[in-house]
Amino acid sequence: MAIDDDIAFANRLADAAGEVIRPYFRRKIDIVDKGRGEAMFDPVTEADKRAEEAIRALIKRERPDDGILGEEYGEHEGSSGRVWVIDPVDGTRAFITGQTQWGTLIALNEGGSPVLGVLDQPVLRERFIATAAGAFLHSAEGKIRLGTRACASVAEAVLMSTHPWNYFDESEQLAFRALSQTCLLTRFGGDCYAYGLLAMGFVDLVVEARLKPWDIQALIPIVEASGGVVTDWRGQPCFEGGRVIAAGDKRAHAAALKFLAG
Amino acid sequence: MAIDDDIAFANRLADAAGEVIRPYFRRKIDIVDKGRGEAMFDPVTEADKRAEEAIRALIKRERPDDGILGEEYGEHEGSSGRVWVIDPVDGTRAFITGQTQWGTLIALNEGGSPVLGVLDQPVLRERFIATAAGAFLHSAEGKIRLGTRACASVAEAVLMSTHPWNYFDESEQLAFRALSQTCLLTRFGGDCYAYGLLAMGFVDLVVEARLKPWDIQALIPIVEASGGVVTDWRGQPCFEGGRVIAAGDKRAHAAALKFLAG
Numbered sequence: 001m002a003i004d005d006d007i008a009f010a011n012r013l014a015d016a017a018g019e020v021i022r023p024y025f026r027r028k029i030d031i032v033d034k035g036r037g038e039a040m041f042d043p044v045t046e047a048d049k050r051a052e053e054a055i056r057a058l059i060k061r062e063r064p065d066d067g068i069l070g071e072e073y074g075e076h077e078g079s080s081g082r083v084w085v086i087d088p089v090d091g092t093r094a095f096i097t098g099q100t101q102w103g104t105l106i107a108l109n110e111g112g113s114p115v116l117g118v119l120d121q122p123v124l125r126e127r128f129i130a131t132a133a134g135a136f137l138h139s140a141e142g143k144i145r146l147g148t149r150a151c152a153s154v155a156e157a158v159l160m161s162t163h164p165w166n167y168f169d170e171s172e173q174l175a176f177r178a179l180s181q182t183c184l185l186t187r188f189g190g191d192c193y194a195y196g197l198l199a200m201g202f203v204d205l206v207v208e209a210r211l212k213p214w215d216i217q218a219l220i221p222i223v224e225a226s227g228g229v230v231t232d233w234r235g236q237p238c239f240e241g242g243r244v245i246a247a248g249d250k251r252a253h254a255a256a257l258k259f260l261a262g
Numbered sequence: 263m264a265i266d267d268d269i270a271f272a273n274r275l276a277d278a279a280g281e282v283i284r285p286y287f288r289r290k291i292d293i294v295d296k297g298r299g300e301a302m303f304d305p306v307t308e309a310d311k312r313a314e315e316a317i318r319a320l321i322k323r324e325r326p327d328d329g330i331l332g333e334e335y336g337e338h339e340g341s342s343g344r345v346w347v348i349d350p351v352d353g354t355r356a357f358i359t360g361q362t363q364w365g366t367l368i369a370l371n372e373g374g375s376p377v378l379g380v381l382d383q384p385v386l387r388e389r390f391i392a393t394a395a396g397a398f399l400h401s402a403e404g405k406i407r408l409g410t411r412a413c414a415s416v417a418e419a420v421l422m423s424t425h426p427w428n429y430f431d432e433s434e435q436l437a438f439r440a441l442s443q444t445c446l447l448t449r450f451g452g453d454c455y456a457y458g459l460l461a462m463g464f465v466d467l468v469v470e471a472r473l474k475p476w477d478i479q480a481l482i483p484i485v486e487a488s489g490g491v492v493t494d495w496r497g498q499p500c501f502e503g504g505r506v507i508a509a510g511d512k513r514a515h516a517a518a519l520k521f522l523a524g
Binding site: 026028041093094096097098099100101160163164165166186187188189190200201202203 | 288290303305355356358359360361362363420422425426427428446447448449450451452459462463464465
């Protein structure tokens, strides 16, 4: 099946990125501030750039008709109607502080929506990979099928986000905080790994804003094939990023939207 | 040397706790809310209780004259002037959400101050252990000597805390946020592992409040023997917990205190 070829190729892309990234982790490395002059420190490292180069080189050689959209090197137009949407190190702040909530994100987008998603954590050697046929976690402990847990209401929900104020404007902060105060528990510092925890059934809601397409497209198949739902804060598709809410249970999603839809 | 015996025994305590805890991680387990009726959800699990029982049983058998102070089962008076101060799972919220920032904390307190500290992460199989002779990280990659990094000012500092508002009252939140806005970068969700990242030289400041003695005593030798400093928000000893600031560099510590000493 074509999708099996795509899965095998996505695994090779993630392998290649992981090989590049691992030696940089927890080393003293150069960090460049992409946001210099802007409000927020926006770090990028050699690991980000070299990993995206490795991924792009493989795609250009083996899938020359496919397009590429990557965080560090932008858009490469293809002719196949298929685009690989990639973030080599999503969560660079986690990466440079020695934490492991970062990951390599790889989506295959066909006709505008992601049909395959990979979240790879090369240091923990955990790989989340999903298509419409299912979502799986591959790790040292083997392969397990992912599934979200039931969560009927916001009051029962564990909520995650990366940061309480960096990525939210003032009205978003207020909406988020109202939701948080109704939830059972809120954890910050999640980065892309928060979506993995949701797919595993340990987190019920992930709420973020200011995402780019490469921050979210790989995560959508993982959450959806685990039984969850990912939309913007109005319940619409969020392939382009922006304000995003992921939920493991449609009931918690509907209830949380009431806090966010404003 | 007596301290070598103590280190060997502390390693056995951590081994015993890890054996108990590992099977509970990322399983569907019962969670009891210790804070029922209070403002904040305060979870405790069988992992917390069984691990502390294992540690206490070993101490009572092999060090019958030593005292014990543990999060789950309180104080056991000894006659030796030495007290084992333990938190079997520090970071239960991380634990129940499938994250790895939790750890087993074991301090040996002699004459009122901790002389030996262990932070053990049994799932990642990382163990931080320190005495006045030095701080070390044992992991699959071997044994490395820990050392904090230079950080001359708050503007260069990476700041960590567990949560932006759960553990801070209103004035503490304001002080923390003013400090955070001056720092290069703030990461939340650290739990005890944040102090390990500081000892490794990837984080410069950890600021927390409402700590108990067992939340901090094990971490003090780890930070100090790595070249850092741990005090309360007025620069005084913090063996009893409360408001705590850890810094990798005395200059960043002094500068950060100005935001917190209020």
